[in-house]
Amino acid sequence: MQNPFLSNRKSFITYSGIWVLVMGFHVFLLIISERVTIGFALADGIISNALFAAIGLGLWFPIFFSRSEKEKILSSFINHIFACVITIGIWITLSYFLLYSLFGSQTADIAFLRSSLPWRAGIGILYYGVIILVYFLMIFYRTHRENLVKESQLMTLVKESELSSLKSQINPHFLFNSLNSISSLTMIQPEKAQEMIIKLSDFLRYSLSNKDEKLTALREEINNINRYLDIEKIRFGKRLVVVMKANEACYDLKLPGLILQPLVENAIKFGVYESTEESVIEITSNCNPDALSITIRNAYDPEFPYKKGEGIGLKNIRSRLGILYNRDDLLTIRKGPDQYEVNIMFPQLK
Amino acid sequence: MENLKAIIIDDEELARSLIRNYLKELPGIQILAECENGFEGIKAISELNPDMVLLDIQMPKLNGFEMLELLESPPEIVFITAHNEFAIRAFEMNAVDYLLKPYSRDRLVTAVQKAAERIRTGKREPEKITGLVQQPLAETLERIVVRSGSRIKVIPVDKITRFEAQDDYVMLYTDEGQHMKQGTMKYFEDHLDPAKFIRIHRSHIVRIDQVTHLEPYSKENYILKLKNGTSLKVSRSGLKSLKDKLNF
Numbered sequence: 001m002q003n004p005f006l007s008n009r010k011s012f013i014t015y016s017g018i019w020v021l022v023m024g025f026h027v028f029l030l031i032i033s034e035r036v037t038i039g040f041a042l043a044d045g046i047i048s049n050a051l052f053a054a055i056g057l058g059l060w061f062p063i064f065f066s067r068s069e070k071e072k073i074l075s076s077f078i079n080h081i082f083a084c085v086i087t088i089g090i091w092i093t094l095s096y097f098l099l100y101s102l103f104g105s106q107t108a109d110i111a112f113l114r115s116s117l118p119w120r121a122g123i124g125i126l127y128y129g130v131i132i133l134v135y136f137l138m139i140f141y142r143t144h145r146e147n148l149v150k151e152s153q154l155m156t157l158v159k160e161s162e163l164s165s166l167k168s169q170i171n172p173h174f175l176f177n178s179l180n181s182i183s184s185l186t187m188i189q190p191e192k193a194q195e196m197i198i199k200l201s202d203f204l205r206y207s208l209s210n211k212d213e214k215l216t217a218l219r220e221e222i223n224n225i226n227r228y229l230d231i232e233k234i235r236f237g238k239r240l241v242v243v244m245k246a247n248e249a250c251y252d253l254k255l256p257g258l259i260l261q262p263l264v265e266n267a268i269k270f271g272v273y274e275s276t277e278e279s280v281i282e283i284t285s286n287c288n289p290d291a292l293s294i295t296i297r298n299a300y301d302p303e304f305p306y307k308k309g310e311g312i313g314l315k316n317i318r319s320r321l322g323i324l325y326n327r328d329d330l331l332t333i334r335k336g337p338d339q340y341e342v343n344i345m346f347p348q349l350k
Numbered sequence: 351m352e353n354l355k356a357i358i359i360d361d362e363e364l365a366r367s368l369i370r371n372y373l374k375e376l377p378g379i380q381i382l383a384e385c386e387n388g389f390e391g392i393k394a395i396s397e398l399n400p401d402m403v404l405l406d407i408q409m410p411k412l413n414g415f416e417m418l419e420l421l422e423s424p425p426e427i428v429f430i431t432a433h434n435e436f437a438i439r440a441f442e443m444n445a446v447d448y449l450l451k452p453y454s455r456d457r458l459v460t461a462v463q464k465a466a467e468r469i470r471t472g473k474r475e476p477e478k479i480t481g482l483v484q485q486p487l488a489e490t491l492e493r494i495v496v497r498s499g500s501r502i503k504v505i506p507v508d509k510i511t512r513f514e515a516q517d518d519y520v521m522l523y524t525d526e527g528q529h530m531k532q533g534t535m536k537y538f539e540d541h542l543d544p545a546k547f548i549r550i551h552r553s554h555i556v557r558i559d560q561v562t563h564l565e566p567y568s569k570e571n572y573i574l575k576l577k578n579g580t581s582l583k584v585s586r587s588g589l590k591s592l593k594d595k596l597n598f
Contacts (some may be wrong), residue, residue, distance in 0.1 A: 174410070175430035184368035189401050210381035237363050274410045276361075301411075303504065337572070 003060040004138045006296050016053070023049040040109040043102055050093045052124070055087055056131045063135050079134065088100040088124035092117065170207055171265060175200075176231075181235050196234055203227045207260060215349075216257035218285065218292060223247050224262050225283065232268055250287035255346040256295070256324055262313045263296050263342055270340055271298035292346040302338050317344070352468050357398065358384045359391040359414070360406035360430070365451070369404055369430070372455045376584060386391050388412025389502065392420055401448070402465045412502065414477040416495040419532070420502065430458075431434055462548040490543040494522065496529040507546075511560045511578065513538050515553040525578070548595055550574055550588035566591065569576065 005015040027045035030036055036044070096113065102107045178200055185193035205223045222244075229242050258301055264281065271279040282297040314331070321330045325347055334341040356379055356395050360366045366384050373379055377443045383393045387409050395403065415436070429440045432451040440448045445513060446468060447461035478521040493506050494593055514521045514537045522529045539549045549555045560576045564584070567573045572584040574592070584592065 056406050094408070122475050173432045177365075180432065180453075181362065181364040181369065183452040185366040187371045188367060235364065239361075272410075273408065276410050278391075 003057055005060075005134075015057075019049055019053040027145075030135060034103075036104060036109050037103075039102050040099070040106065040112075044095075044113075047098050048120070051091055051095050051098075055193060056127070057248060059083075059087065059128070059131055060135060063132065064139070066172040066186070084128045087128055090122055090219060091121055091124055094322050095120075112177055136225075168322055170204065176266070177233055183270050185234075192234070196231060199227050199231050199265075203231065207261070209257075214257065215254040217251065218246075218253050218255060221255060222251070222259065222285075224258075225260055227259055228264060229281075232272070236272050237304050239275060239279055239282045240268070241275070241278050243280060245282065245284040246288065247285050250285050253287050253292040253348055254345070255292060255344075257342070258319060259317055259320065260294060260296070262317065266313055267296050267298035270300045274301055275299075290348055292348065293343060294346070295341060295343045297339060297341045299339055314342075352378045353487075354402060354462070354469070355382050355398070355400045356380065356402045357382050357391070357394050357400045358404045359386075359388070359394075359409070359417070360384075360404075361386050362406075365406065365430070369458065372458050373462070376459060376462065378466075388414070389416035391417050394504075395425065397423060400425050401469055402428065404428050404430055407431040407433060407440075412504075415439060415443065416493075416504075420495060420497050424466055428461045428465060445512070448487050458506045465469070479540060491541045492536075494531060496522065496531050498529065503529065511557050511576065512580070512582070513555040515546075548588075548591055550592060551583050551585045554588070558583065558595065561592075575576065580595060 005011050021047045026049060027041050027223045029039060030041035030044060064077075075164065076301070099113055100110065103113075172304075178196070182193050182196050182200070185196060186334075203224065206220075206227070226244075229240070233240050233242070271281055279296075280299055282295075283297045284297075286293045314333070316330070319333050321344070322328050327347070330345045330347075332343045334343075356373075358366050358369050358381060360369070362466075368383060370384070373381065382400050383394045385394050389404070389412055390411075391403070394400075402460065404429055405414045405418075407429060409417075412420075414429065414431075418427065419450070427440075427443070427445045427542060428447045428449065429436070429445050430449045430451060434450055437448050446465045449457060451463060491507050493504050494510070496503050496505060505522065510522050510526045511525065512523045513535065514523070516530070518532065519530050520533050521537060522531055523567055535549070535553070535555065538555055540545075542555065546558055547555050550556050556574065556576065560578070562577055564574045565573045565575060567582075567583075570586075574582045574584050576582070
């Protein structure tokens with residue numbers, strides 16, 4: 001980042017203006033003290049302050065580049081004492097020799113110059129402190145403003161992703177087709193219509209809860225899939241055959257919420273949607289104490305390729321797994337000649 | 351209403367029974383058959399010759415559109431589907447109406463009456479598209495269904511290397527052979543993925559990844575060479591789109 005005093009004309013003018021004021025004050029004090037000639041007073045004011053103004057600009061770099069979060073307060077304090085000593089050493093030496101080379105013949109002036117060295121050191125420390133403080137304030141202010149912007153951007157992103165995850169959870173076609181089935185059932189089997197409404201409501205309630213933010217027990221996810229499959233069975237009748245091989249010993253293991261339903265939905269889309277006969281969906285779960293493994297299999301007809309819709313759902317799941325477990329090898333897809341198989345491993349976090 | 355003969359085609363039993371029950375008390379309509387998929391649908395339509403078909407779109411093997419494409423002179427079609435994104439394509443195919451599931455009895459009766467009106471007046475101009483349409487033009491084609499003799503073949507678009515116009519038909523070329531399909535080049539040009547296919551001539555659409563190079567043939571005339579050795583004429587506008595797409 002560029003020195004804030006050099007980044008635009010306005011702040012450079014302000015910086016220079018302040019130094020001109022200080023310079024004037026310096027000269028004024030020397031003149032009313034009547035201990036030096038006016039020429040010396042002017043030269044001293046200009047040289048000393050112009051030098052410190054230049055050094056002050058340079059102080060930006062050690063500050064900006066050592067601004068690491070890890071640095072301890074003590075070590076940063078020590079660093080500043082060192083930097084301060086060196087800065088003031090350079091400043092006094094340079095201004096001393098410049099003034100000496102100009103006024104070496106005027107003994108009174110030089111005597112004053114020598115006697116004022118401790119004062120100069122004191123003023124130097126003050127200047128150093130003020131400049132460092134101003135720099136820190138500027139950095140702090142700028143970071144604060146950047147953080148505010150970042151935060152608001154992050155909030156928007158979170159909102160958007162919540163919205164899109166909500167959208168992707170419930171497939172509108174599933175919803176409308178189910179409602180159509182219910183509409184049909186009300187005419188022929190009202191009790192069954194009621195049963196389907198309750199299942200659909202439970203399914204929607206589960207999907208709308210914020211389960212995808214936290215880990216859920218397998219039991220709950222299996223229950224949700226069963227509700228979903230029950231609804232689809234009412235729609236597809238004998239065409240949908242579900243083989244659930246869920247190992248009950250795994251029921252308390254954890255996995256991200258709402259992650260299995262999209263996979264089952266995919267399986268139905270590629271299996272049942274495209275089949276006129278019975279189509280089997282097989283869901284298997286296995287586990288050991290360190291990991292839970294879920295496999296979802298469906299048959300498909302290789303004669304009737306249908307790839308639309310593939311991709312986005314799986315991509316979402318892959319990225320969710322990546323964020324949660326920080327691994328990209330948890331989802332595996334095997335596409336056989338007439339069978340499609342998706343397997344996910346869920347590492348168990350201790 | 352005259353005696354209107356109808357066929358219901360939907361893969362879900364409950365969806366069919368809803369139509370049946372809605373129409374039960376409507377006089378003058380006779381349901382000839384109910385079909386579970388496009389294959390049964392084609393068979394029933396050609397054997398029973400109905401006046402109208404109540405047709406679902408999303409069905410196994412052969413969807414509603416693909417089934418329609420295979421019919422020489424289709425009856426009046428009322429689409430009944432949960433998908434709103436196919437409305438434009440449905441009206442392109444001259445559908446009478448497009449119902450979104452779930453729908454009321456009155457809505458279905460209106461659609462049936464529209465069909466009856468069309469049959470009575472013999473008018474078949476497309477309906478004004480209203481309300482439903484929010485999506486841009488229908489999705490790109492993924493597969494194409496062709497008829498060879500009595501067999502129906504589904505060809506994935508990815509296997510097709512090029513399309514060639516032949517009178518009222520379009521010839522589809524794959525590595526395995528060629529298939530004739532009723533339709534226009536314009537239809538395919540509009541519905542193929544423009545990232546994969548390019549129209550190079552009035553009579554030719556080719557898959558972009560099949561192109562090897564362009565050869566000058568005479569002044570301002572070019573020949574496009576394909577991987578399998580085929581040479582095709584390139585028109586002036588074809589040359590322009592080739593240049594735009596492939597940076598020739």
